[in-house]
Amino acid sequence: GDSVTQMEGPVTLSEEAFLTINCTYTATGYPSLFWYVQYPGEGLQLLLKATKADDKGSNKGFEATYRKETTSFHLEKGSVQVSDSAVYFCALSDSDAGNMLTFGGGTRLMVKP
Amino acid sequence: DAGITQSPRHKVTETGTPVTLRCHQTENHRYMYWYRQDPGHGLRLIHYSYGVKDTDKGEVSDGYSVSRSKTEDFLLTLESATSSQTSVYFCAISESEYSNQPQHFGDGTRLSIL
Numbered sequence: 047g048d049s050v051t052q053m054e055g056p057v058t059l060s061e062e063a064f065l066t067i068n069c070t071y072t073a074t075g076y077p078s079l080f081w082y083v084q085y086p087g088e089g090l091q092l093l094l095k096a097t098k099a100d101d102k103g104s105n106k107g108f109e110a111t112y113r114k115e116t117t118s119f120h121l122e123k124g125s126v127q128v129s130d131s132a133v134y135f136c137a138l139s140d141s142d143a144g145n146m147l148t149f150g151g152g153t154r155l156m157v158k159p
Numbered sequence: 160d161a162g163i164t165q166s167p168r169h170k171v172t173e174t175g176t177p178v179t180l181r182c183h184q185t186e187n188h189r190y191m192y193w194y195r196q197d198p199g200h201g202l203r204l205i206h207y208s209y210g211v212k213d214t215d216k217g218e219v220s221d222g223y224s225v226s227r228s229k230t231e232d233f234l235l236t237l238e239s240a241t242s243s244q245t246s247v248y249f250c251a252i253s254e255s256e257y258s259n260q261p262q263h264f265g266d267g268t269r270l271s272i273l
Binding site: 050075076077078080082087088089090091092095097135137139140145146147149150151152 | 163190192199200201202203204207217249251253255256257258259260261262263264265266267
């Protein structure tokens with residue numbers, strides 16, 4: 047079956063540091079890939095997505111590139127802010143499974159001033 | 160933001176009691192989903208609906224039932240709650256069944272079963 051693996055947290059960074067959160071996946075079909083962000087006490091918000099190989103999703107300074115050859119979708123940001131502190135989830139939706147989302151376990155990011 | 164309202168937002172109840180969680184949407188989307196969120200597991204799909212009275216099971220459906228009598232409402236019922244069902248429950252909606260369409264999430268219901 048499908049699965050998503052992302053690095054365990056928490057990840058603690060100082061403000062303006064570079065962020066990478068690793069995400070790898072296995073899928074039987076041709077998945078679309080997503081990053082969601084969850085701020086404390088809130089639901090998940092779509093951060094960015096990529097729907098085919100070599101696509102780059104970007105939003106709010108975050109980027110992730112769909113790498114089919116390495117089955118990866120790593121999240122990056124060049125300079126994090128305190129307001130980026132949240133839990134980040136990598137997820138896939140497989141073309142063989144309609145619009146069912148499979149999530150990774152989540153990575154908590156803490157950014158210190 | 161997508162118009163999704165979950166109720167209640169918090170609930171504490173005892174083992175063996177029935178519990179119903181409600182998800183209400185104002186987007187007229189056809190697809191609705193219930194997930195549970197547990198530490199280390201991300202979100203796991205419980206049940207989903209692809210139309211009025213059309214529902215199907217997800218990955219962790221045991222102990223849960225759902226109903227959808229109107230497009231805008233999707234109910235999740237725990238017939239006899241157990242402590243293992245203590246979790247945060249999220250409703251999501253989607254406009255279509257295509258895998259490239261994102262789901263949009265409500266703010267969640269925190270359920271504690273003592």
